[in-house]
Amino acid sequence: MSKAFISVEGLTRRFPEPSGKAELTVFEDLWFGVEEGEFACVIGHSGCGKSTILNILAGLDAPTAGHIIAAGKHVQGPSLDRAVIFQGHALMPWLSALGNVELAVSSRHPGWSRAQIRAHAMKYLALVHLDGSELKKPAQLSGGMRQRVGIARALAIEPRMLLMDEPFSALDALTRGSLQDEVIAIRNATRQTVFMITHDVDEALLLADKILLMTNGPKAWVAEIVANTLPKERTRAELHKQPNYYPLRNHLIDFLVTRSRALALDPEARPSNRNPPVIRPTAAPPHAATSHHPQSAGQAPAPHLASARIAATQAAG
Ligand SMILES: Nc1ncnc2c1ncn2[C@@H]1O[C@H](COP(=O)(O)OP(=O)(O)OP(=O)(O)O)[C@@H](O)[C@H]1O
Ligand SMILES: [Mg+2]
Numbered sequence: 001m002s003k004a005f006i007s008v009e010g011l012t013r014r015f016p017e018p019s020g021k022a023e024l025t026v027f028e029d030l031w032f033g034v035e036e037g038e039f040a041c042v043i044g045h046s047g048c049g050k051s052t053i054l055n056i057l058a059g060l061d062a063p064t065a066g067h068i069i070a071a072g073k074h075v076q077g078p079s080l081d082r083a084v085i086f087q088g089h090a091l092m093p094w095l096s097a098l099g100n101v102e103l104a105v106s107s108r109h110p111g112w113s114r115a116q117i118r119a120h121a122m123k124y125l126a127l128v129h130l131d132g133s134e135l136k137k138p139a140q141l142s143g144g145m146r147q148r149v150g151i152a153r154a155l156a157i158e159p160r161m162l163l164m165d166e167p168f169s170a171l172d173a174l175t176r177g178s179l180q181d182e183v184i185a186i187r188n189a190t191r192q193t194v195f196m197i198t199h200d201v202d203e204a205l206l207l208a209d210k211i212l213l214m215t216n217g218p219k220a221w222v223a224e225i226v227a228n229t230l231p232k233e234r235t236r237a238e239l240h241k242q243p244n245y246y247p248l249r250n251h252l253i254d255f256l257v258t259r260s261r262a263l264a265l266d267p268e269a270r271p272s273n274r275n276p277p278v279i280r281p282t283a284a285p286p287h288a289a290t291s292h293h294p295q296s297a298g299q300a301p302a303p304h305l306a307s308a309r310i311a312a313t314q315a316a317g
Pocket of ligand 1: 046
């Protein structure tokens with residue numbers, strides 16, 4: 001089998017405890033892949049290690065064991081192939097919106113003239129509807145506008161992979177919605193590979209092709225990969241009208257509310273196989289409505305997952 005575009009192989013990260021006498025194992029021996037052009041979301045409770053995975057993928061942190069191969073290369077440091085959008089935007093406060101994007105463009109294209117760099121930066125600021133505000137400094141912009149500058153800056157270097165750590169979580173619902181729409185439009189145009197962390201189940205269902213469910217930590221693991229069974233062309237307004245929406249949503253909520261903790265407390269729960277099972281929640285066909293039919297039409301569920309999934313099916317009605 002050929003390797004995935006992003007291949008996470010036996011990834012382990014431990015940090016020394018503050019006492020210096022013990023170690024915290026955030027996660028151990030993680031294996032999963034993200035295909036080229038795929039949009040993968042990670043969901044899990046606070047502290048399970050989501051940002052740590054993203055930071056290792058970005059090349060900003062190193063694993064204790066294992067490695068990540070991205071676009072055929074061993075990740076060993078930051079690369080312009082992988083742009084990061086942080087929750088806190090991380091803009092240079094002394095530079096204007098334009099200056100922030102230009103700085104990134106000039107690092108990508110050191111040979112370009114100032115005029116070329118400016119034109120390219122303006123193109124991406126226009127894409128996130130910030131033309132007209134390009135000379136403002138971060139302090140003069142709203143939270144949503146700052147986040148947009150961060151997105152423009154990441155996109156302007158035209159990376160092959162976009163890594164996003166809860167990029168919209170600090171925003172109000174309206175701004176979040178319009179930025180999600182912009183991300184969908186830009187992504188449809190560029191077909192970039194995206195790895196995104198979110199706490200928002202609906203955001204994951206709107207944006208992602210697949211959703212990685214992480215158990216609670218320490219020693220967190222990817223319990224399963226949920227394939228998004230909604231139609232590819234989907235909008236926020238129509239999401240809840242799709243037959244598969246509630247089975248999917250209930251599955252994710254059920255994981256977050258009960259299974260993420262229950263699995264973490266059960267040492268037997270972690271399967272020995274390297275590939276997390278792929279689950280495809282769907283609305284049960286009418287003839288199966290009264291039977292205990294697992295929702296997953298793909299790979300058979302691991303035995304320890306089956307009862308929870310049936311419960312989710314029943315909850316979905
Ligand atoms: N540099 C560090 N030194 C020591 N411990 C760390 C360090 N970075 C992260 N940790 C620990 O690793 C664990 C995972 O942290 P991480 O930031 O990856 O969690 P997360 O899943 O992103 O959480 P959240 O949803 O709150 O952002 C936490 O227990 C955290 O305290
Ligand atoms: Mg985090």
